[in-house]
Amino acid sequence: MGWLKKFQSENRYVVFFFLYVGFCISYIDRSAIGLALPSISKDFALAPTQMGVVISAFFIGYSIMQLPGGWMADKFGSKSVILIALTLWSIFTFTTGHASSLAGLLFLRFVFGLCEGPYAGACYRGIAEYFPRELRPAFATGVLSSNYIGSAIAPIIIVPLILWFGWRGMFQALGCIGLVYVFFYAFFVKQVKPAEEEKAGAKKGSKKEYFLKLLHFSIIWKLVV
Structure with missing residues (x-):
């Protein structure tokens, strides 16, 4: 797998691009149910409360x-958690199209939420891994936190897909x-550790303690409630 490392980047702006696109995908995927609900409710004969x-x-x-997701990102690194979360929530997004009952739809939506939940925490862990401390609040975290482009473009993507x-x-x-x-x-993304962890050599058990x-x-x- 040495050849693969030649293509993997730890350039902060390359990584930030991928994190930002991932946020856009997450907002599009979670917006899809609201735009599709009129069609779904017609097929399943759902009452407003059921919708x-x-x-x-x-x-x-x-x-x-939310909390377990951040802990997993600290323990295993942002890349591993992002890949697992995105793979699983994409699978459950796909299988939502195969729902045959209200109970099945509820299960798929709940598990979809479980799978997407760790993504945000893993992204902020990713910011800590690739960006120096002074750039994290003003640029990287601030831009990611205000990422609503996914919600804005969701109708442009989803409505034509429903029509087609x-x-x-x-x-x-x-x-x-x-x-x-x-x-x-x-x-394309290479896993790294935050600079301060590299220097300090993170103590075993400290993350669990925190x-x-x-x-x-x-x-x-x-906040969770």
């Missing part, structure tokens, strides 16, 4: 994985797009 539950199922799974392929084909197409992105991310301390702050649980 609300379908949308909420994603956010329940997504919120559950139906809502099922739309989810399948989005899932395939996500899997293609995973290939390019794995191929994570357990984090759970004692009530503000964290309020």
Whole structure:
């Protein structure tokens, strides 16, 4: 696999481009259900309350994985968590197009939320890995945090897909797009450690200790709720 390393980059701006595109994909994928819901509710004969539950199922799974997602990114590195999260949520986006019942749709949306949940935390871990401390708040983290381009362009992508392929084909197409992105991310991005960890040689158990301390702050649980 030595030949692969020749193509992998640790250039901060290359990595940032991939992280930003991944955020766009995540916003497009999560917006898809809202735009497809009229067609889905017609096929499944859903009441308004049931439609609300379908949308909420994603956010329940997504919120559950916020803290564990950040911990996993610290433990295994941003690249591993991003690749796993994106692969799994793309698979469940694809399989949403095969849902045959309300229960199945709810399950797929909940698991989709679980799989997408770690992505944001892994991205911010990625910022720490590739950007010096002074650039993190003002440039990298600030730009990622304000990334709503995915939501803005979602209708432009999703509505034509629904018109051409139906809502099922739309989810399948989005899932395939996500899997293609995973290939390019794995191929072109090199995993590194934050500079301060390289210098200090992160102590064993310290990350676990910090994570357990984090759970004692009530503000964290309020944010999750």
